[in-house]
Amino acid sequence: MIGKLAWKNIWFKPLNTILSILLLTASVAIITVLILVEKQFEEKYQSNLDGVDLVLGAQGSPLQLVLSSVYQVDDPTGNISYDSVKVWMKHPYVKKAIPLAYGDNYVGFKIVGTTPDYIEKYQATMAEGNVFEHNFEVVVGADVAEKLNLNIGDRFKGTHGSAAEGEVHEHGEYVVVGIASKTGKVIDNLILSNIPTVWQMHHVESHEEGHEEVSENPAHGEEGHVHHEDEAVAENPAHGEPGHVHDEHEATAENPAHGEEGHVHDEHETDMTIDEPNMEITSVLIEFKNKMGVFMWPTLIAQNTKMQAALPTYQMNRVFDMFGVGINALKYLAFGIMLISGISIFIALFNTLKERKAEFALMRVNGAKRRQLLMVVLYESILLCLVGYLFGTILGRVGIVLLSQASESDFKLGFNPMEIIWEKEGVLFGLTLLVGLIAALIPAIKAYTLNISKTLANA
Amino acid sequence: MISTKNITFSYNKDQTFIMPDLFCQAGNTILVTGNSGKGKTTYLHILAGLLQPNSGEIMIDNKEITHLKGSKADKFRGKNIGVVFQKSHFIASLSVLENLEMASWLASGKKHTKRAKELLHKLDISEQAHKLPNQLSVGQQQRVSIARALINEPKVLLADEPTSSLDDKNADNVIELLETLSKEYKTALIIVTHDSRIKEKFTNQITMV
Numbered sequence: 183m184i185g186k187l188a189w190k191n192i193w194f195k196p197l198n199t200i201l202s203i204l205l206l207t208a209s210v211a212i213i214t215v216l217i218l219v220e221k222q223f224e225e226k227y228q229s230n231l232d233g234v235d236l237v238l239g240a241q242g243s244p245l246q247l248v249l250s251s252v253y254q255v256d257d258p259t260g261n262i263s264y265d266s267v268k269v270w271m272k273h274p275y276v277k278k279a280i281p282l283a284y285g286d287n288y289v290g291f292k293i294v295g296t297t298p299d300y301i302e303k304y305q306a307t308m309a310e311g312n313v314f315e316h317n318f319e320v321v322v323g324a325d326v327a328e329k330l331n332l333n334i335g336d337r338f339k340g341t342h343g344s345a346a347e348g349e350v351h352e353h354g355e356y357v358v359v360g361i362a363s364k365t366g367k368v369i370d371n372l373i374l375s376n377i378p379t380v381w382q383m384h385h386v387e388s389h390e391e392g393h394e395e396v397s398e399n400p401a402h403g404e405e406g407h408v409h410h411e412d413e414a415v416a417e418n419p420a421h422g423e424p425g426h427v428h429d430e431h432e433a434t435a436e437n438p439a440h441g442e443e444g445h446v447h448d449e450h451e452t453d454m455t456i457d458e459p460n461m462e463i464t465s466v467l468i469e470f471k472n473k474m475g476v477f478m479w480p481t482l483i484a485q486n487t488k489m490q491a492a493l494p495t496y497q498m499n500r501v502f503d504m505f506g507v508g509i510n511a512l513k514y515l516a517f518g519i520m521l522i523s524g525i526s527i528f529i530a531l532f533n534t535l536k537e538r539k540a541e542f543a544l545m546r547v548n549g550a551k552r553r554q555l556l557m558v559v560l561y562e563s564i565l566l567c568l569v570g571y572l573f574g575t576i577l578g579r580v581g582i583v584l585l586s587q588a589s590e591s592d593f594k595l596g597f598n599p600m601e602i603i604w605e606k607e608g609v610l611f612g613l614t615l616l617v618g619l620i621a622a623l624i625p626a627i628k629a630y631t632l633n634i635s636k637t638l639a640n641a
Numbered sequence: 642m643i644s645t646k647n648i649t650f651s652y653n654k655d656q657t658f659i660m661p662d663l664f665c666q667a668g669n670t671i672l673v674t675g676n677s678g679k680g681k682t683t684y685l686h687i688l689a690g691l692l693q694p695n696s697g698e699i700m701i702d703n704k705e706i707t708h709l710k711g712s713k714a715d716k717f718r719g720k721n722i723g724v725v726f727q728k729s730h731f732i733a734s735l736s737v738l739e740n741l742e743m744a745s746w747l748a749s750g751k752k753h754t755k756r757a758k759e760l761l762h763k764l765d766i767s768e769q770a771h772k773l774p775n776q777l778s779v780g781q782q783q784r785v786s787i788a789r790a791l792i793n794e795p796k797v798l799l800a801d802e803p804t805s806s807l808d809d810k811n812a813d814n815v816i817e818l819l820e821t822l823s824k825e826y827k828t829a830l831i832i833v834t835h836d837s838r839i840k841e842k843f844t845n846q847i848t849m850v
Contacts, residue, residue, distance in 0.1 A: 183742075183743065183746045183747075183752075187732065187734070187735065187743065190734040190735055190739075191734045193734070194733060194734035537733075538733070540730040541730060541731070541732050541733060543730070544726075544730040544731070544732075545732070545743070545747060546691075546715065547689065547691065547718065547719075547724050548719055548743070548744040548747045548748060548789070549715050549716055549718055549719015549720065549744075549747040549748035549793075550715065550719070550747045551711075551712040551715050551716075552711075552712070552715075553712070554747070634691045635683075635686045635691040635692045638686070638691070638726065638730075639682055639683075639686070
């Protein structure tokens with residue numbers, strides 16, 4: 183009955199109630215979003231870091247190198263010579279070195295040349311089919327397979343670069359030979375092949391250079407194509423000149439007749455191997471046997487090579503530090519709103535208490551105990567907080583669904599709105615109730631100590 | 642049945658009220674009259690157990706109530722004493738019927754919905770049962786107050802100026818209801834008033850001076 187009375191009382195003044203609930207909902211929603219996003223974000227970023235002590239790549243921003251190589255979110259810093267990095271990959275400190283070569287995408291999903299170790303690093307298994315063995319065979323991540331509805335044996339053509347709108351490679355089709363199990367990590371959104379596949383698709387040079395030269399000088403297309411048919415492009419150092427070799431992509435694209443030939447050639451004549459000299463890759467993920475490497479390699483690499491060694495843990499901590507400022511600011515804002523909602527509840531209760539003095543006195547005449555009046559006031563406040571919390575945690579999750587849709591398309595990073603982080607959300611719940619309790623304290627005590635006779639005589 | 646002996650009360654040292662003794666059988670009515678400031682309402686509050694007298698005793702159904710404290714006093718009051726005030730107060734957010742149910746629940750822990758409906762029917766306000774109290778006219782509100790005072794079938798019914806805010810017709814009506822119902826429920830009825838319209842109707846009168 184007391185609970186029912188409290189419930190009826192809070193809806194007797196709907197505007198006060200709605201204001202208080204609205205404020206509570208807003209603050210709880212913001213904090214819920216922050217709690218879930220922060221945790222899932224860090225979890226995702228942490229799990230992708232497992233087994234990566236250091237990233238070797240082209241010089242440039244170390245953060246960019248880490249983001250592109252470990253998290254697949256940024257563009258790579260450039261390419262490095264596979265011949266020179268091979269030496270480091272065999273260094274006695276190294277436990278495992280996973281090379282990565284970027285080039286193409288398929289409707290926005292990156293196609294990454296690597297070794298089967300990469301799949302192992304993410305603890306992915308083959309849900310269907312096998313790991314790639316030959317050139318142009320690919321393993322697709324779980325999310326890619328699901329979203330694009332890819333099955334074993336499906337063939338597709340890659341698009342140049344990292345944007346889905348890029349130019350399509352008309353020659354060379356990828357064949358799906360395996361589908362990886364879902365891991366919740368970046369690998370779910372990748373298409374993996376071996377490294378020679380990437381080389382063969384692009385031949386020797388970096389894309390941008392070749393690309394531009396082609397558009398400036400279409401005449402070379404024919405020449406490039408001839409080279410191509412001569413095969414052994416990479417084996418012949420003379421052809422290693424920028425643009426020259428790359429031209430035939432353009433030529434083929436413009437000239438479908440030749441495309442057929444190129445295709446045949448790719449698949450049957452000269453499959454490149456990992457031992458191809460003078461080739462380039464994008465980066466190498468290093469796991470050390472001897473953790474001293476973490477301290478020694480950055481200097482060692484910088485002094486002796488044209489590459490850089492970036493420490494992903496250090497770089498990501500920098501990112502979290504930067505994010506942390508923003509997240510904390512939002513948290514303070516949310517707690518501020520919660521404080522205001524507490525004050526709003528207090529004012530509402532305090533004002534109605536004046537009007538309800540006679541009502542309370544009458545309840546006492548009817549046999550109500552002091553404690554029961556105290557409970558009515560406390561219940562009212564706590565009910566408001568419960569409703570506010572309920573709406574807030576729902577609204578927060580709706581927010582995460584929307585956020586997730588945006589980040590999914592931009593970063594291939596989804597958030598799970600259904601996850602409940604009992605510990606932190608429990609604290610938030612407790613805090614919400616505490617706000618209600620404190621807001622109701624003074625009005626409740628006033629109700630408790632109400633002088634019935636005086637109230638009724640003056641009313 | 643209610644009786645009092647030698648009750649004194651003071652709000653401060655300067656003024657002490659000496660309350661007249663009274664004795665009222667179940668089903669009878671006593672009118673307590675007197676001018677303003679003579680302590681009529683104070684007396685009623687003492688009888689209701691809302692104020693503690695300095696001395697004296699109050700017996701309700703052979704039970705001494707001045708020594709009851711805290712929640713025991715609340716419980717006794719809820720069960721045995723019904724009060725009708727000059728101005729009706731209700732729980733504004735509850736309907737008429739829910740107000741009655743609340744009154745019986747606070748006293749006995751049971752809602753007594755059936756009894757509440759019967760009372761409303763007797764007082765001819767059944768149709769207002771699901772309205773909020775402030776949607777009723779003053780006369781109707783006073784009748785709901787009477788219903789609420791009687792819901793727990795108390796031993797004593799106290800009425801504090803029950804007619805002063807009512808017109809002649811409603812005042813007659815209320816007095817008649819109070820009288821017949823207190824007889825029906827075997828309740829001792831004590832009316833505190835300075836309303837001359839009532840004084841003519843009762844012979845049992847105590848005047849406070």
